[in-house]
Amino acid sequence: MWEQIRSNQVKSIILVVLMGVVLLALGYSLGLLFLGSPTAGLVIALVVWAIMNLIAYFQGDSILLSISGARKIGPDDHPRLYNVVEEMKIASGLEKMPDVYIIDDPALNAFATGRDANHASVAITSGLLQKLNRDELQGVIGHEMAHIKNRDVLLMSMLAVLLGTIVILAWYASRILLFSGAARGGSRRSSGGGGGGGQLIILAVAIVLMILAPIFAQLIYFAVSRRREYLADASSALYNRYPEGLASALEKLASSDTRVKAANQATAPMYTVNPLQKKGMAATSLTATHPPVAERIRILRAMGGASYRDYERAYAQMKQKHIVPPTALVGAAPVPLRAASPEEAVTEKVEHARDTSDLMWRLSNYRTIDCPCGARLRLPPNVKQITVSSIKCPHCGRVHAV
């Protein structure tokens, strides 16, 4: 397994450097355009890159968690979720329990972030928590745990922050160019003597670079995260000995219409299923952050056992390519599949939904009134807006003092 992590790390470092090169190229052209000297642009880009890397390394996880509006929970807040995370922590062999976060969002998704295995977090939307049964939840948490175990989290967080920087820089540069470019170009022509043709070519190259930089950065980013998704699927199947759990969870995720509210271009690759992708988009499109879900489900369902070898075989059959590093396959013992957990009754499903919503109301400081008639009323914290001193239970008509 170490080899898989190693190959992952080496490839990721190359990609972070590549992202840096794209940023430097962008800085070069921006410097040329606006500061009149490419060196100044390069220096600025280098400084920005260094700062962004430092921030991404030390603060990336908390930035991403706060952008998504995630809240940390403890073992008593949601025992079912905490329990599954603990199970997956043991199955994956992680030393430290990752922090568990919940995002108050009806959309179905989850992600992992962090610096390394000892500073990691798993976040899940309340919608997903409500919809999944235990096997499916294990599959999803196993997938996120694999991202932590395979050291994907740091590089994915860093890439997210770097990509964000490049997108923002290019966006501002193109706006500045649009609104002030004409005026500046005019003054330069009058002061500088000859060599106008050469400058024009550089200008054209700079503009092209500025347009292409974010696209390139995105492509690199996608390439990196797609391979990781397959590997994390493979690990999840191994931790659970039950690939069908993840497959069925992915099916639910793919068929849900609601997209994650707080997701944007930079955080999209973090999620289990791309939250920005529209329904009916070409499944094989290059810009899909995650491999097509249908393909991931088919590979998981084609597995004869739960080992990496089984995943490799199923993947090779589908794509005529390899995915799992050969060193991870050597000496791996066959892992039999386990049986499905007993199906949940409807009442259990309702209980799960209430466990999750109870937690969400508590976290948002709603006040709870239990009416003797059996109805439960929850008042928003700022109920003063309509100045009520008492609340009438809409079911039985009893009046409760507030």
Next chain:
Amino acid sequence: MRCPVCHIDMMVVEYEKIELDHCLKCHGTWFDASELELLLATMGADRAGPALTLTPMTSTVEKGRRCPICRKKMDKATIGDEGKVLIDTCPRGDGLWIDGGELVHIVTELAKKSDGKLDATGIIAFLGSAFAAEGEDSEKS
């Protein structure tokens, strides 16, 4: 969640383990899609079946509302077999909005019938019994 009519935070009423968002000011009620799913699951397919028949309405005098979740303009529809209850549905499928007046109408209609729930379809019967006290209120006033 904010009331699409009054734009204030709504109260949450949990009745028979199903959550409904209820506005204290206009008495309108939001029935979230995930809660609706739970209700239909507990009721079983045979009872829930007719409840899901929504008839789209193109012309109506009632004011248009926006979905409290996705902010898209909701569509008007009538619910149930008799087509008497006018509701708003989110085009994205986030849920249903029942205006305060419609809710009181449901409750009073149900209260008039001595046999109660029998001939009302699932969702309407559920709303009627969850907000049984809302009807009394309007009769007094």
